[in-house]
Amino acid sequence: MERLIEILQEINDGVDYETCTTLIDERYLDSLAIISLVAAIEEEFDVQIPTVEIVPENFNSAKALWNLIERLQEEG
Amino acid sequence: MTYTDPVFLCAFLPIVILIYNVLPQKHRWGVLLVSSYLFFWSISSKLIIYLLITTGIMYVAGQWINKVQGERDLKLKEIEKEHKKEIKAKYNKKTKSIAVLSTILLLSMLIVLKYSNFLGTNINSLFGFLKIPVKLAIPKFLxxxxxxxxxxxxxxxxxxxxxxxxxxxxxLGRLALFISFFPQIMEGPICRYSDTAEDLYNGKKTTYTxxxxGTQRILFGMxxxxxxxxxxxxxxxxxFDHYPNYDGGIVAIGMVLYTLQLYMDFSGVMDIVIGIAEIFGVKMPENFKQPFFSKTISEFWTRWHITLGTWFRDYIYYPVSLTQKCRDITAKARKKIGNYYGPLIASIIALFCVWACNGLWHGDAWSFIFFGMYHFVLITIERLTEPPVKKLLEKTKINSDAFPYRLMQMIRTTILVFIGELFFRAKGLKSGLNMFGKMVFNFSFAQFGKVFEMGIDVQDIVLVGVVVVAITIISIxxxxKIDIRQSIANKNVFIRWTLYYLLIVAIILFGTYGIGIVHLDPIYANF
Structure with missing residues (x-):
């Protein structure tokens, strides 16, 4: 989780990722940031995020994103 | 029949609301479906066949995909874990083929009906240019x-x-209603199945609230x-019809007024559509979110025709930018040029596809393709210059959150939007370029008075000005994040109804009715 927050801060450092639950809804992460994020996560955590998972529910908070990563890692 | 026609508002809609509420809940979706088909028939008569074919394709392909997915799930239960990936891939290939085939069928119908003329004319021009002695017959479709x-x-x-x-x-009934619901069939909003299908089918009773x-929202749109x-x-x-007779100052007035007209027309129809849906207990997605407060063009397109933008984002932008090829490009580029410009390459490829489709979606003319490419270039420039601009602001200690800076960004964005809309409305790309040239090379205030010779007077301008100011205050x-509708609803009955009556009286007194008045057909209905 700590590494995920570091990745998020590299993309946009003006957000409190521990508490924010509106990363997409409030446009803290735009469509370009999502592509950066997907690439960084895939490299760092050795998962592939399918396009079907690119939905606000999975990207609105660091916690939701972490849950997605864990789920994809489990599914292998 | 359009949504502002007296026949629609004073007869069709009240009758549908009445029958809808008189019948038991389980039959209400049927009322909405029959009224939707009647509404469609009243405008497009026999062309309803295309809507039926679309519904049929959706139903058959949807069921087919579901069946294959069901077979896959049964198979997955029977086999060992190490073979699951292989089985998933095998069945995924089948469902993908069905989805691709049905999408091609749906798109072919749209392309043949909407673009035959444009494609045929351009192919013939190309043949002429290459001196190939072939001339295609160009079919005309309604x-x-x-x-x-x-x-x-x-x-x-x-x-x-x-x-x-x-x-x-x-x-099948629920699916047919989702695709044909009469308030949205003409101009959207473009809904997802998960947005509205369930609400439409539930048949909630119309309540006082x-x-x-709903009526408030309809009146606001009216x-x-x-x-x-x-x-x-x-x-x-x-x-726009006689721009060669005028200088750049008048052309600029036309450009600003057209942008105002397009916004008021489209967002006004959306208010009416969302208001009608609200009466039937259906919450439609919003299509506008104060677009003229946008600081960039990218932001503008997240506030203007939102459901089209999110459609392109989810079904073109992400699928293109996250193809294996683009993922590979991003992975390599990140290492060489960093985590901003690296992913930007895939983003620009996807943006190009989005804006080519966006331009073409609006119409079969080069001016629409230009409109799409204009926005593609602006957004690409915004993306490319974002890091250096950020650095410059930090160096010069300019606060980008301060109001004067944000205001400057909003004005710049609005001017760029005006220019885009000039090309959007102009009769062809050549006219658009000529009009733009007049604004740049032949601008003057000398002809401003001529506006009063064009069918409006001082009273009209004052009235439009008052309404625009009122709408601007509401937008602010x-x-x-002040909920105006709720604050009006919280006022006592006297104030509340005085406001409603004032709005109704204003529409009756100052609305454009009568002999000689030509009502503009909803602009987006033509797309």
Missing amino acids: MPIGISFYTLQAISYLVDVYKEKIKADKN SLTF MKKLLIVDRINPVIIEI LKEK
Whole structure:
């Protein structure tokens, strides 16, 4: 989780990722940031995020994103 | 029949609301479906066949995908873990083929009906240019109302079923209603199945709150449409039809008025559509969110025609930018040029596809393709210059959150939007370029007085000005997240009804009615 927050801060450092639950809804992460994020996560955590998972529910908070990563890692 | 026609508002809609509420809940979806088909028939008559074919494709392909997914799940239960990936891939290939085939069928219908003329004319011109002695016969097709909107809804339904975001609907009636619901069939909003299908089928009774809130919203839309859109129409027609007679100052007035007209027309119709849906207990997605407060063009397109933007984002931008090829490009580029410019390459490729489709979606003309490419270039420039601009602001210690800076950004964005809309409205790309040239090389205030010779007077201008100021104040309050409708609903009955009556009286007194008044057909209905 700590590494995920570091990745998020590299993309946009003006957000409190521990508490924010509106990363997409409030446009803290735009469509370009999502592509950066997907690439960084895939490299760092050795998962592939399918396009079907690119939905606000999975990207609105660091916690939701972490849950997605864990789920994809489990599914292998 | 359009949404502002007296026949629609004073007869069709009240009768549908009455029958809907008189019948038991389980039959109400049927009332909505029959009224939707009647509405469609009243505008496009026999062309309803295209809507039926679209519904049929959605139903058959959806069920087929569902069946294959069901077979896959049964198989997965029977086999060992190490073979699961292989089975998933095998069945995924099948469902993908069904989704692709059905999407091609839906798109072919749209392309043949909407673009045959454009494609044929351009192919013939190309043959002529290459001196090839072949001339294609160009067929002319009549287009059913709303085809550009409901085709996108149908594609999103099938892709979502394929991606297992939703289950395919076994109820043909519910699916037919989702795609044909009469308030949205002409101009959207472009809904997802998960947004509205369930609400439409549930048949919630109209309550006092849904009726008053819905009516408020309809009246607000009517005010935009009847007090502004039709009133400024003669000036816009005159300027765009006869721009060679005027200097750049008048062309600039035409450009600003057309942008105002387009916004008031489209957002006004959306207010009416969302208000009607609210009366039937259906919450439609919003299509506008104070677009002229945008600081960049990218932001503008997240506030203007939102459901089209999100459709392109989810069904073109992400799928293109996250293809294996683009993922590989991003992975390599990140290492060489960093985590901003690296992913930007895939983003620009996807943006190009989005804006080419966006331009073409609006119409079969080069001016629309130019409109799309204009926005593609602006957004690409914004993306490329974002890091250096940020650095410059930090160096010069300019606060980008300060109001004067934000205001400057909003004004710049609005001017760029005006220019885009000039090309959007101009009769062809050549006219658009000529008009733009006049504004740059032949601008003067000398002819401003001529506006009064174009079918409007001082009273009209004052009235339009008052309404625009009122709508701007409402937009500022919305931007500050103040719920105006709820605050009006919380006022005592006297104040509340005085406000409603004032709005009704204003529409009746100042609305554009009567002999000689030509109402503008909803602009987006033509797309």
